[in-house]
Amino acid sequence: MFTIEKPLPRGTEDTAPFWEAALRGELRMQRCSSCGHIRFPPATLCPRCWSETYEWSLLSGKGKVFSWVVVYQSQHPAFNADTPYNVAIVELEEGPRLHTQLVDCSLEEIRLEMPVEVVFEKVRDDVALPKFRPRR
Amino acid sequence: MVELRGKYAIAGVGLSRFGKVPGTSTMGFTLEASKRAVEDAGVPMSEVDGVLVLMPAVMGEQHGWAARVAAYLGLEPSFCTTLDMGGATACGAVQVAMAAIEAGYCSTVLCAFATQNWPQGVPLQLFGSELQLAYGDVGAMCLMGHIKRRQQYEYGLPDELYGRIAVTWRSHAQRHPEAQMRKPMTLEDYFRSRWVVEPLRLFDCCPNTDGGGAIVVTSLERARDLRRPVVRVIGAGQSHSAEMIEPARTAREQWGGTAAARRAYSMAGIVPNDLSCAQIYDAFTPRVVHDLVAYQLAAPEELNGAFANGTFTFGGRLPCNTAGGLLSEGHLSGFGHVREAVRQLRGECGERQLPDAKLCLVTGYGGAPHEAPPTVSYSALVLARDV
Numbered sequence: 001m002f003t004i005e006k007p008l009p010r011g012t013e014d015t016a017p018f019w020e021a022a023l024r025g026e027l028r029m030q031r032c033s034s035c036g037h038i039r040f041p042p043a044t045l046c047p048r049c050w051s052e053t054y055e056w057s058l059l060s061g062k063g064k065v066f067s068w069v070v071v072y073q074s075q076h077p078a079f080n081a082d083t084p085y086n087v088a089i090v091e092l093e094e095g096p097r098l099h100t101q102l103v104d105c106s107l108e109e110i111r112l113e114m115p116v117e118v119v120f121e122k123v124r125d126d127v128a129l130p131k132f133r134p135r136r
Numbered sequence: 137m138v139e140l141r142g143k144y145a146i147a148g149v150g151l152s153r154f155g156k157v158p159g160t161s162t163m164g165f166t167l168e169a170s171k172r173a174v175e176d177a178g179v180p181m182s183e184v185d186g187v188l189v190l191m192p193a194v195m196g197e198q199h200g201w202a203a204r205v206a207a208y209l210g211l212e213p214s215f216c217t218t219l220d221m222g223g224a225t226a227c228g229a230v231q232v233a234m235a236a237i238e239a240g241y242c243s244t245v246l247c248a249f250a251t252q253n254w255p256q257g258v259p260l261q262l263f264g265s266e267l268q269l270a271y272g273d274v275g276a277m278c279l280m281g282h283i284k285r286r287q288q289y290e291y292g293l294p295d296e297l298y299g300r301i302a303v304t305w306r307s308h309a310q311r312h313p314e315a316q317m318r319k320p321m322t323l324e325d326y327f328r329s330r331w332v333v334e335p336l337r338l339f340d341c342c343p344n345t346d347g348g349g350a351i352v353v354t355s356l357e358r359a360r361d362l363r364r365p366v367v368r369v370i371g372a373g374q375s376h377s378a379e380m381i382e383p384a385r386t387a388r389e390q391w392g393g394t395a396a397a398r399r400a401y402s403m404a405g406i407v408p409n410d411l412s413c414a415q416i417y418d419a420f421t422p423r424v425v426h427d428l429v430a431y432q433l434a435a436p437e438e439l440n441g442a443f444a445n446g447t448f449t450f451g452g453r454l455p456c457n458t459a460g461g462l463l464s465e466g467h468l469s470g471f472g473h474v475r476e477a478v479r480q481l482r483g484e485c486g487e488r489q490l491p492d493a494k495l496c497l498v499t500g501y502g503g504a505p506h507e508a509p510p511t512v513s514y515s516a517l518v519l520a521r522d523v
């Protein structure tokens with residue numbers, strides 16, 4: 001049968017370290033060496049001070065659900081079979097928010113501000129997606 | 137700063153055919169709407185020496201799109217560029233047009249847009265970044281769902297409010313023969329409509345619309361020589377925020393258009409209470425909640441009661457989206473809103489004409505709501521009947 005593959009991240013020089021860390025089971029984001037701001041999405045300079053110096057800092061992986069939605073009408077054929085599925089924004093303890101998905105809970109169990117922690121879902125040999133599950 | 141208040145006017149407005157119009161082209165709609173707007177203004181085509189066109193989103197990146205439109209129209213503009221603020225472009229283009237005329241780059245500016253949602257042979261454009269697509273977070277609807285979720289959480293807004301918005305605008309569309317969605321809608325119909333991206337129901341979302349729109353901007357003096365009643369642009373403002381990116385931006389920062397509103401009102405020298413009507417950018421119902429609050433037209437906790445008692449419909453304190461809005465007139469990227477505002481101020485709206493329309497606010501919103509993180513632009517115009 002003809003199937004449409006899901007669009008997986010390919011990485012760029014800006015984002016590759018984020019995805020490589022995820023493959024190792026680590027959530028890392030850029031911490032500005034000049035002002036300490038942790039930024040996301042990955043970028044070559046800090047949006048607060050324009051410093052180009054940073055380190056890929058290991059984060060706690062803990063956060064809370066800032067928002068979530070449930071996709072009933074797929075917006076792309078590769079996801080048709082998954083509906084209904086959730087798409088969430090998680091706010092990390094360290095501050096940044098990322099677009100992700102919640103796992104290990106039913107749609108009915110999801111609550112705003114619910115405490116969550118990162119898990120890494122290997123979707124291909126070379127790609128793991130950071131997702132979040134309830135902290136119990 | 138140079139004072140632009142009231143020096144420029146919208147002399148002409150036009151829409152192409154719109155709705156589900158298969159077999160048509162983006163260029164075709166652009167030309168059709170442009171001709172209608174220029175004819176509405178009553179200026180000879182040779183007088184149009186500025187061209188601003190919205191980048192057609194569905195077709196993907198279009199190199200030199202505005203110059204291409206100008207060439208197809210047989211124009212040789214002295215100022216011409218493609219603008220890319222999505223639904224914020226209609227208001228934003230009028231603002232750019234005024235500045236360009238003031239600078240002496242041109243004297244009469246055509247602002248245009250068109251969309252053909254299913255161009256023949258072109259596959260569906262997959263919007264979004266690598267930080268979201270793999271999660272099935274595709275298109276603008278997820279962000280709009282998040283916005284509704286946060287509004288409801290932070291202000292305790294009931295689903296009923298969103299239903300009342302959809303139902304009110306739909307009743308306006310019944311007074312508008314061209315509107316795409318005219319079938320009467322009740323609150324019950326709203327609640328029965330299926331989830332698309334929960335918390336958005338089908339009737340929280342506007343339809344896909346094929347069509348185009350255009351606006352002609354010129355000096356107040358020139359406009360007064362033309363045959364139409366004159367509509368002056370007395371206020372314009374924009375702001376550009378990265379909603380939901382920065383953790384410091386919580387509740388209050390979600391009202392991202394507040395700076396655009398402040399700039400537009402301050403240029404116009406008015407307060408929100410002075411307005412006779414408003415056309416709010418409403419591709420989705422949460423946008424109406426957002427702009428009514430951001431533009432200081434209501435407090436969040438008043439909204440449900442205000443919609444229930446008719447504040448925002450004909451006969452109410454501030455009739456809004458009198459043609460049905462994007463939700464019911466159709467998604468005309470804000471060009472429908474500018475046309476409706478202009479026609480209300482001219483007194484051309486037939487059975488939906490407001491009795492004494494003097495001042496109308498138009499808001500715009502767009503950009504990259506489908507990206508992770510989303511970034512969007514806000515724009516606004518205050519239009520006034522010439523007296």
Ligand SMILES: [Zn+2]
Nearest residue numbers: 032035046049
């Ligand atoms: Zn910095």
